[in-house]
Amino acid sequence: MENRSGILLLCWTIVVISSPAFGATNIYVGGVADGHDSFDCRVKVGYPVVNNAGGATNVSETNAWINGYLVSTGMAETSVLVGWDTTDKGTNLTWGNMHSFGLQPDGSPLTENATGLSAGTTYFYRFCASNALGHISWAPSTAVFSTDATPAINTGSGAAPISFTTATLAGNLYAGISANISMYWGQDTNNWSHTNHLGTRSESTFAIRITGLADGNTYHYRAYATNDSGEAWSDIASFTTFSLFNGMPLFSGGIADGFDQSLACMVTERPRGSVFMIH
Structure with missing residues (x-):
C-alpha cells in the first residue's frame, strides 16, 4: 500500500489460535502489501x-x-x-x-x-x-x-444355628481380595456328598443354610476358595443336629381339660399307642 508521500507501507496480519486440546498456541504471521506472505510461521507453544x-x-x-x-x-x-x-x-x-x-x-x-x-x-x-x-x-x-493374592479361608464361627434337620454353615475369606467360594459337606470327610457353590466373593464372612439333614447325626464341612493366584481349603468343622430322643419334648398330653401344654405332661419317649382319657 502506498501513501500520498509515495512511501510503501507493509501491512502485517497476526493471528493467534489457541488449541487447548494440545495445550499449545499456534501463531501465524503474514500478509505483505503485494498479497504474498513474506513467511509462514506456525509455532506450538504450550504444555505437554x-x-x-x-x-x-x-x-x-x-x-x-x-x-x-x-x-x-x-x-x-x-x-x-x-x-x-x-x-x-x-x-x-x-x-x-x-x-x-x-x-x-x-x-x-x-x-x-x-x-x-x-x-x-x-x-x-x-x-x-x-x-x-x-x-x-x-x-x-x-x-x-x-495386586493379586492367594486366597486364605476358614470356617469362621462354625455351624450355627443348628436344628433337627437344618444348619447354617459359616466361613470367612480373609485373604485373596476375591475368590470363587464353595462349601463341601456331608458325613464322610473322604467323600463329600454335597457341594454348594457361592460364586465370587470379596474378602468377608459368609454363610449358607443347608436342609434335609437327619436328626441326631454328626456332619462335617469345609470351605474352598480359588482365584487366579491359587487355591485354599479351610480346616474341617463338625456339628451334630438335634435329636428327637435326646431329652427334647416330643409328646404333650391332650387331656380333656385343655391343659395339654404343661411340661409336666410332656414325655421324652415316643408313646407306643394312643391314650384316651374320658371324664
Whole structure:
C-alpha cells in the first residue's frame, strides 16, 4: 500500500489460535502489501499432555505393567516419568518409586514393569511430563490397581444355628481380595456328598443354610476358595443336629381339660399307642 508521500507501507496480519486440546498456541504471521506472505510461521507453544492410558495390566502378586501415553510434547523436547506408591502422592514428586523414560516424541505409548510389589495390596500411579520450555504436566488423575493374592479361608464361627434337620454353615475369606467360594459337606470327610457353590466373593464372612439333614447325626464341612493366584481349603468343622430322643419334648398330653401344654405332661419317649382319657 502506498501513501500520498509515495512511501510503501507493509501491512502485517497476526493471528493467534489457541488449541487447548494440545495445550499449545499456534501463531501465524503474514500478509505483505503485494498479497504474498513474506513467511509462514506456525509455532506450538504450550504444555505437554500425558495420561495413564488404560491403567495397569498384567497384574500379578508382585508385578504389574504400569501404562501411560504421551499425547503431545507442546512442540518442545519432552521427558516423561511415572511414580507409584501405596498412597496417592498426587502431583508431587514424592512418590516412593519413580521411573524416567527420558525424552519421548508425540504419541508415545509408555510402559514400566513395576516389580517387587506386595501381594494383595492397593497401589497408585501417575505419569508426569516436562518439556524444554519449562512446562510440567501430570496425568489428569491417579490410576489405581490392586495386586493379586492367594486366597486364605476358614470356617469362621462354625455351624450355627443348628436344628433337627437344618444348619447354617459359616466361613470367612480373609485373604485373596476375591475368590470363587464353595462349601463341601456331608458325613464322610473322604467323600463329600454335597457341594454348594457361592460364586465370587470379596474378602468377608459368609454363610449358607443347608436342609434335609437327619436328626441326631454328626456332619462335617469345609470351605474352598480359588482365584487366579491359587487355591485354599479351610480346616474341617463338625456339628451334630438335634435329636428327637435326646431329652427334647416330643409328646404333650391332650387331656380333656385343655391343659395339654404343661411340661409336666410332656414325655421324652415316643408313646407306643394312643391314650384316651374320658371324664
